[in-house]
Amino acid sequence: MASQQQLSVIKGAKVLMVGAGGIGCELLKTLALSGFQDIHIIDMDTIEVSNLNRQFLFRKSHVGLSKAKVARDAVLRFRPQVSITSYHANVKNQEFNVDFLKQFSVVLNGLDNLDARRHVNRLCLAADVPLVESGTTGFLGQVTVHVKGKTECYECQPKPAPKTYPVCTITSTPSKFVHCIVWAKDLLFTKLFGDKNQENDLNVRSSDPASSSDHAEDIFQLNKDETIEHYGRRVFDHVFGYNIEVALSNEDTWKNRNKPRPIYSRDILPEEPTKQNGNTDKNCATDDQSLISAMTSLGIKNPQEIWSLMENSRIFIEAIKLFFTKREKDVGNLAFDKDDQLAVEFVTAAANIRAESFGIPMHSLFESKGIAGNIVHAVATTNAIIAGLIVIEAIKVLQNDANNYRMTYCLEHPSRKMLLMPVEPFEPNKSCYVCSETPLSLEINTHHAKLRDFVEKIVKAKLGMNFPLIMHGAALLYEVGDDLDEDMVANYTANLEKVLSELPSPVVSGTILSVEDLQQELSCSINIKHRDEFDEEKEPDGMVLSGWQQTPLEKDDCNKTLGNGESTSKTLPSAPDADKYDDSDMVASGRKRKLDEAVNISGEANSSKKPEVLDDDDDDLVMLDDGDNGDPAINKKKRLQ
Amino acid sequence: MDGEELTEQETQLYDRQIRVWGADAQRRLSKAHILVCGMKGAVAEFCKNIVLAGIGSLTLVDNRLVTEEALSANFLIPPDESVFGGKSVAELCCDSLKDFNPMVRVSVIKGEPSSFDEEFLKTFDVIVVSCCSLAEKKSVNEKCRKLPKRVSFYTVDCRDSCGEIFVDLQDYKYAKKKLEDTVECQLSYPSFEDAISVPWKVHPRKVSKLFYALRVIERFEEAEGRSPGETSVSDLPGVLKLKKEICESQLLNEAHIPNALVERLVTNPTEFPPVCAIIGGILGQEVIKAVSGKGDPLKNFFYFDAVDGKGTIEDISSQS
Structure with a gap:
C-alpha cells in the first residue's frame, strides 16, 4: 500500500503513456490500480492475434481496432472513475509537440523502436518532463529514469545501429540462414511483387555485364502468353540455377569458400505436375487475404516442420501462382509483412532453396518468420514485472526523490541472488549532443557533397531529426514544414542539389552550421571541416561525423549494406511488434553490454569484471565498473549527489 | 517430444511465447492443472499470467464476498455492486479470467484450503496458496508431499510494498541448456515447515x-x-x-x-499494486518453468521490497 505522501502525488499527477502494447497494457492496469487519476495514452497500432497472449486488455473480437482506445475501455471497466484519454496516433505527429508534453508530470514509455524512443527523449528534454523508459525481450527487461540535468538522457549512451549485412554477402556469398532470408525478402520478394522500379541488387554481376543486364530485365516480367506455372519455373531456374552458374564462373570468389550448387526446377519437380489437382479450390471462395495460403493448397500443415527441398520448391511455385491469381492487384506494390501468410511462405521457401544451394541448414516456416519479421520474443510475465517497476520509479520521480532513482534490470538468471537488480542511474554524459550543448564536427568534401547528402546521411539518418531546419549564420539553407510558401520550397529544393561550397551562403571548411528540429526542439551546431578523400570501405557515407556515437557497423569487403528490416523497406513500415526494444536495442545497448560483463549473464565467467558493491549492508547497490573495458566513451557511474 | 502437435489456433495465439520457451514447453503447459487459494492482488496477477500463457485448467478457491479491500488491488473484479452482489470473490475472478483466454478451463471450488483431501489435491500439478494462516500453509504443503505424484507447492503474499514467494518442488529434475548441450539437473526442496x-x-x-x-x-x-x-x-x-x-x-x-x-x-498490511504485478509476474514465470521443466527454478524463497527495489532469491533449507 502506498503512503499518504505517495497517494497525494499519485492523485495529483497527469501521466503520459507512450505505447499500449505488451508493456502498455500492464502499465495502464497497474497505474489505474495504484490510484492514478489522469492518464493519457498514445499508440498508433491496431490489435493483432499474436498480441493476445500477453496484451491482456485485448480480445479476439478487438483484432484490427486501436490499441490505445481498446486498452482505455478495458481499464475503465474495472476502474471507471479514472480519466483516461486515448490517442490512436503516431507520437511523432506534430500535435504532440513540446507544449503538449509540458502539461504532464511524467512520461512513461512502453515503445518498440529506437526512432520513437529518441523522439520522445528529445521532447521530454525540451519540455523538461521526466521520462521513465522501458523495454523487454523474453525474460529480460529494464527500466531507466531520465530526468534532465540529474540523470543521463536516453541518448547519452551510444545505441547500436540496426544489424546490416554487406550486399555481396547477400547477393553472392551467404553463409548464414539470415543471409538467405534477407535475399529472399528484400531482393527476390521485392523484385517479383514489389515496386519494379526500385533499385535492386538481385542479379549477380556476371563477368560479362553487357549480356546479363538485358537478360535480367525481362526475366522477372510475366509474359503475356505464358502460364504462371511456366513463369514461376522460369524465375526459379533463373535465380537458383542460372544465377548460381554465373556466380560460379567468378572463380576467385570460391577459392576459400564452398561452392554453391545450382538447382533447377526440372530436377526437383516433375514437369507441370501440380496442374489442377483440385486443391487450389480451397483458396477460391475467399477474399480474405489471410486465408490465401500455399501451405493450405498443398496440404502442408505444421509450421514447425522443416520442409524438404521438393516441398519448398512446390511452395515457391504455388505462392507465385497465388499471388498472380488471387492477389493480382497487390502485385507491384507489396512490401514484405510478417503478418502476410503467403509472403512468409514464399520467403521461407525461397530462403530454404537458396540455403540448400549454399549448404546452409534449412529452417521451418515458424523460424523463418521470426527471422524475416525481426520478431522479438515476448511473454506476459516480464511485461507485468517491468510495468510494476515503471510505476515504482514514476512515483519516486513525482516525489522528486532523486537519490532513490534506480535503473532496474530484470534478469533470467540470478546475479548476486538477485532476479531484479537495481542500479544507480548514470549522470548525464557531458559530451551528449542531445542533452548537452556539445558541438559536433563533420569532415566532408565541401566541393563534391550536395546539401541533399548532408540532409539525408547526417541530419536524418544520424541525428534522427524529422523536421530539420539548417542555418548558416542568419541564412536559412533548408527547412521542412507544412506551412512554407512555394517560393521557399522551390528555393530549398534548389539548394538540396547544390554542392556545399556553392550554396547561396557557401559552406566551407570552418563554417559552423546550426541544425534544428523545431518539433523536437533540439538544436546542435556542426563544425564543418573540408576533406578531399574518403575511404570507400571504411567511410561509405563519404563524410565523417564526430561527437556523435554509434557502435560501428560490421566490416566486410563491400561498401554497401543491406539491413534485415526497416532500413531497406521504404514503403510500408512493417508493423512493429509490441514490447520489444528493437532487438538491437535491448539486448545489445552499450549499457546492457556492460551489465553482461558485470554480472556475467552470458555465463562467461570473468571474476575481474564482477560488479563492485557498496557494502553498507542495509542498502547494497550494485556498481557497474567498466574500468577495464577500455571504452572511454562510456562514463563511469557515480553516485548522484 | 510429447507427440501431440499444437493446433493452428494455438500456434498463432502463442507465437511470441513459443519463441521464448519452445513448442514442447507450450504443450506441457496446456496439460497442467493449477489450483489457487486466496484471490488477492498478487494472485490475480499470477492467474492472469498463467491463463494468458495457456495452461490446461485453473481452479479458484476464495469464498469471501467482495469488500472494499478485496477490490483494492484486484483488477479481476468489476467494482459494480449489481455485478458482484452475492457472488464470491472466486466466482467473480473466474468470470474475468475465462475471458482472457477461451482455451483455458477456469472454474471455482467452494471450501477452505485445510479441508481439501488428498483425492482432490492429487488432481493438480501445481498448488498456490495465499492469505493463509501458518497452520494452513503447513497442512496443505504436507498433504502435497504425501501424494503419489509430485505436486509443486507455492505460497505467495504481499503486504505494504513487500512480497514473498515460497517454493516447494520436492525432488525436482529439469533440463538446463549449457552452451550447446542440455544437461539434467536435480534440486531437492524442503517443505515450508x-x-x-x-x-x-x-x-x-x-x-x-x-x-x-x-x-x-x-x-x-x-x-x-x-x-x-x-x-x-x-x-x-x-x-x-x-x-x-x-x-x-x-x-x-x-x-x-x-x-x-x-x-x-x-x-500497512494491504497490498501495493505495482508490487503485486512484480510478485505475480515472478510467480508466473516460476510456475511456467516448473510445469515445462525448462530453466532454473528459484529455490526456495523470493523477496521484493519496492523501497530498495531488489528482487532477491534466498535458499533456506536444512542442508545449507
Missing part, C-alpha cells in the same frame, strides 16, 4: 530482512488467532516484543530485523 524450522543461526549470510520480519508477524498472527494480514498499528508493541523474544531464542542480532520494516508491514 522444514524451511522455517532451520535454526536462524545456521542461515546463509545476509538473508533478506523480510524473511525474518514476515516469520515474526506470522507467529504473532497465529498466537493472537488473527487472519493473515489482520494487523494494525495497535499491534506494533506486541509484534516488536515477540520479535525480541524470537531473536533471543534464535541467537539473531535484533538489529537484523529493523523496527521500521516491522512497522511498515504491521501497520
Whole structure:
C-alpha cells in the first residue's frame, strides 16, 4: 500500500503513456490500480492475434481496432472513475509537440523502436518532463529514469545501429540462414511483387555485364502468353540455377569458400505436375487475404516442420501462382509483412532453396518468420514485472526523490541472488549532443557533397531529426514544414542539389552550421571541416561525423549494406511488434553490454569484471565498473549527489 | 517430444511465447492443472499470467464476498455492486479470467484450503496458496508431499510494498541448456515447515530482512488467532516484543530485523499494486518453468521490497 505522501502525488499527477502494447497494457492496469487519476495514452497500432497472449486488455473480437482506445475501455471497466484519454496516433505527429508534453508530470514509455524512443527523449528534454523508459525481450527487461540535468538522457549512451549485412554477402556469398532470408525478402520478394522500379541488387554481376543486364530485365516480367506455372519455373531456374552458374564462373570468389550448387526446377519437380489437382479450390471462395495460403493448397500443415527441398520448391511455385491469381492487384506494390501468410511462405521457401544451394541448414516456416519479421520474443510475465517497476520509479520521480532513482534490470538468471537488480542511474554524459550543448564536427568534401547528402546521411539518418531546419549564420539553407510558401520550397529544393561550397551562403571548411528540429526542439551546431578523400570501405557515407556515437557497423569487403528490416523497406513500415526494444536495442545497448560483463549473464565467467558493491549492508547497490573495458566513451557511474 | 502437435489456433495465439520457451514447453503447459487459494492482488496477477500463457485448467478457491479491500488491488473484479452482489470473490475472478483466454478451463471450488483431501489435491500439478494462516500453509504443503505424484507447492503474499514467494518442488529434475548441450539437473526442496524450522543461526549470510520480519508477524498472527494480514498499528508493541523474544531464542542480532520494516508491514498490511504485478509476474514465470521443466527454478524463497527495489532469491533449507 502506498503512503499518504505517495497517494497525494499519485492523485495529483497527469501521466503520459507512450505505447499500449505488451508493456502498455500492464502499465495502464497497474497505474489505474495504484490510484492514478489522469492518464493519457498514445499508440498508433491496431490489435493483432499474436498480441493476445500477453496484451491482456485485448480480445479476439478487438483484432484490427486501436490499441490505445481498446486498452482505455478495458481499464475503465474495472476502474471507471479514472480519466483516461486515448490517442490512436503516431507520437511523432506534430500535435504532440513540446507544449503538449509540458502539461504532464511524467512520461512513461512502453515503445518498440529506437526512432520513437529518441523522439520522445528529445521532447521530454525540451519540455523538461521526466521520462521513465522501458523495454523487454523474453525474460529480460529494464527500466531507466531520465530526468534532465540529474540523470543521463536516453541518448547519452551510444545505441547500436540496426544489424546490416554487406550486399555481396547477400547477393553472392551467404553463409548464414539470415543471409538467405534477407535475399529472399528484400531482393527476390521485392523484385517479383514489389515496386519494379526500385533499385535492386538481385542479379549477380556476371563477368560479362553487357549480356546479363538485358537478360535480367525481362526475366522477372510475366509474359503475356505464358502460364504462371511456366513463369514461376522460369524465375526459379533463373535465380537458383542460372544465377548460381554465373556466380560460379567468378572463380576467385570460391577459392576459400564452398561452392554453391545450382538447382533447377526440372530436377526437383516433375514437369507441370501440380496442374489442377483440385486443391487450389480451397483458396477460391475467399477474399480474405489471410486465408490465401500455399501451405493450405498443398496440404502442408505444421509450421514447425522443416520442409524438404521438393516441398519448398512446390511452395515457391504455388505462392507465385497465388499471388498472380488471387492477389493480382497487390502485385507491384507489396512490401514484405510478417503478418502476410503467403509472403512468409514464399520467403521461407525461397530462403530454404537458396540455403540448400549454399549448404546452409534449412529452417521451418515458424523460424523463418521470426527471422524475416525481426520478431522479438515476448511473454506476459516480464511485461507485468517491468510495468510494476515503471510505476515504482514514476512515483519516486513525482516525489522528486532523486537519490532513490534506480535503473532496474530484470534478469533470467540470478546475479548476486538477485532476479531484479537495481542500479544507480548514470549522470548525464557531458559530451551528449542531445542533452548537452556539445558541438559536433563533420569532415566532408565541401566541393563534391550536395546539401541533399548532408540532409539525408547526417541530419536524418544520424541525428534522427524529422523536421530539420539548417542555418548558416542568419541564412536559412533548408527547412521542412507544412506551412512554407512555394517560393521557399522551390528555393530549398534548389539548394538540396547544390554542392556545399556553392550554396547561396557557401559552406566551407570552418563554417559552423546550426541544425534544428523545431518539433523536437533540439538544436546542435556542426563544425564543418573540408576533406578531399574518403575511404570507400571504411567511410561509405563519404563524410565523417564526430561527437556523435554509434557502435560501428560490421566490416566486410563491400561498401554497401543491406539491413534485415526497416532500413531497406521504404514503403510500408512493417508493423512493429509490441514490447520489444528493437532487438538491437535491448539486448545489445552499450549499457546492457556492460551489465553482461558485470554480472556475467552470458555465463562467461570473468571474476575481474564482477560488479563492485557498496557494502553498507542495509542498502547494497550494485556498481557497474567498466574500468577495464577500455571504452572511454562510456562514463563511469557515480553516485548522484 | 510429447507427440501431440499444437493446433493452428494455438500456434498463432502463442507465437511470441513459443519463441521464448519452445513448442514442447507450450504443450506441457496446456496439460497442467493449477489450483489457487486466496484471490488477492498478487494472485490475480499470477492467474492472469498463467491463463494468458495457456495452461490446461485453473481452479479458484476464495469464498469471501467482495469488500472494499478485496477490490483494492484486484483488477479481476468489476467494482459494480449489481455485478458482484452475492457472488464470491472466486466466482467473480473466474468470470474475468475465462475471458482472457477461451482455451483455458477456469472454474471455482467452494471450501477452505485445510479441508481439501488428498483425492482432490492429487488432481493438480501445481498448488498456490495465499492469505493463509501458518497452520494452513503447513497442512496443505504436507498433504502435497504425501501424494503419489509430485505436486509443486507455492505460497505467495504481499503486504505494504513487500512480497514473498515460497517454493516447494520436492525432488525436482529439469533440463538446463549449457552452451550447446542440455544437461539434467536435480534440486531437492524442503517443505515450508522444514524451511522455517532451520535454526536462524545456521542461515546463509545476509538473508533478506523480510524473511525474518514476515516469520515474526506470522507467529504473532497465529498466537493472537488473527487472519493473515489482520494487523494494525495497535499491534506494533506486541509484534516488536515477540520479535525480541524470537531473536533471543534464535541467537539473531535484533538489529537484523529493523523496527521500521516491522512497522511498515504491521501497520500497512494491504497490498501495493505495482508490487503485486512484480510478485505475480515472478510467480508466473516460476510456475511456467516448473510445469515445462525448462530453466532454473528459484529455490526456495523470493523477496521484493519496492523501497530498495531488489528482487532477491534466498535458499533456506536444512542442508545449507
